[in-house]
Every structure is written in structure tokens, then in C-alpha cells.
Amino acid sequence: MSKFAAVSGVLKTYFDGLYHADIERLGIALHPKAIYATADETPLLYRTMDQYFPVVAKRVSPASRNEPRCDVIESIEFAGENTSFARVRCSIGKKDFIDCLTLVRTDGEWRIMAKIFHYTERES
Numbered sequence: 001m002s003k004f005a006a007v008s009g010v011l012k013t014y015f016d017g018l019y020h021a022d023i024e025r026l027g028i029a030l031h032p033k034a035i036y037a038t039a040d041e042t043p044l045l046y047r048t049m050d051q052y053f054p055v056v057a058k059r060v061s062p063a064s065r066n067e068p069r070c071d072v073i074e075s076i077e078f079a080g081e082n083t084s085f086a087r088v089r090c091s092i093g094k095k096d097f098i099d100c101l102t103l104v105r106t107d108g109e110w111r112i113m114a115k116i117f118h119y120t121e122r123e124s
Contacts, residue, residue, distance in 0.1 A: 003078060003081075003105075007076050007086060007110050008073065009110075010028075010103065011029075011088060014026065014088075014112060015090060017056075018056075018090060019062050020061050021056050021061035021064075022061075023053045026053065027049075029112055030111060031049075031111040032049055034048075034111070034112055035047070035113075038116065059092075062092055067092075070096075072090070073087075074088060074089060082104055083103070083104055083105075084102070084104075084110065085100070085102055086099075086100075086103065087100055087101075094121050094122045094123075095122070096120050097118070099116075099117045100114075100116045101116075102116075
């Protein structure tokens with residue numbers, strides 16, 4: 001499998017995890033030591049996966065509300081054999097997200113190591 005296909009597969013699992021609020025899928029896509037952060041909140045919002053997964057687990061999933069899927073891979077770049085960057089977009093509820101995802105390959109598997117994101121809220 002090509003590096004591009006492998007990273008695209010991780011991103012699909014990531015999108016599926018978000019859409020279904022499924023921490024098992026997110027646990028496959030996100031490295032256990034990954035960080036989650038945005039500067040769109042004050043103070044800066046920063047979470048570890050141990051802090052982030054319980055938030056997702058309590059969330060009403062977009063799938064359960066029959067929200068249309070709106071996830072797009074805008075770009076994937078490689079900085080060597082084991083480091084990648086992806087810019088993706090998705091929507092959850094009334095929020096539109098741009099996620100800057102840094103991925104690493106360890107033990108032959110790609111996983112998201114950092115999720116730094118920006119969001120905007122849509123009006124009703």
C-alpha cells in the first residue's frame with residue numbers, strides 16, 4: 001500500500017469516528033499520545049487523548065441526527081518516510097472545522113499525533 005493510501009485510510013477512520021462519535025475508531029486513527037488543541041477558545045483549549053475521548057463519548061453523534069456527511073481531505077504532504085501533514089475539513093452540528101493533522105508512522109502504522117484546529121459556527 002502506498003503512503004498516500006495508508007494516510008488516506010487513517011483519515012477515513014478519523015472522519016468515521018467523528019461522524020459516529022466512536023472513540024474506538026478514533027483510538028485507531030489517533031496516537032495515544034496525540035494532542036488536541038485550538039486557539040479559537042480562550043484560554044487555549046488543549047487536551048490529551050485521555051481528556052478528549054470522554055468528551056466524544058458523551059457527544060450526540062452527527063450520524064444519530066442524520067446530519068449529512070461533510071468531510072473532505074484538502075491536502076496530504078509528506079516530510080519523509082514517517083511524517084505527514086493533512087489539512088482536512090468536516091462539520092459537526094453547527095460547527096465547521098478545519099483540522100491541521102500531523103501524522104507519524106511508528107511500527108509501520110500511520111496515526112494522527114497532533115490535531116490543531118480552527119472552527120466557525122454557522123447560524124441556524
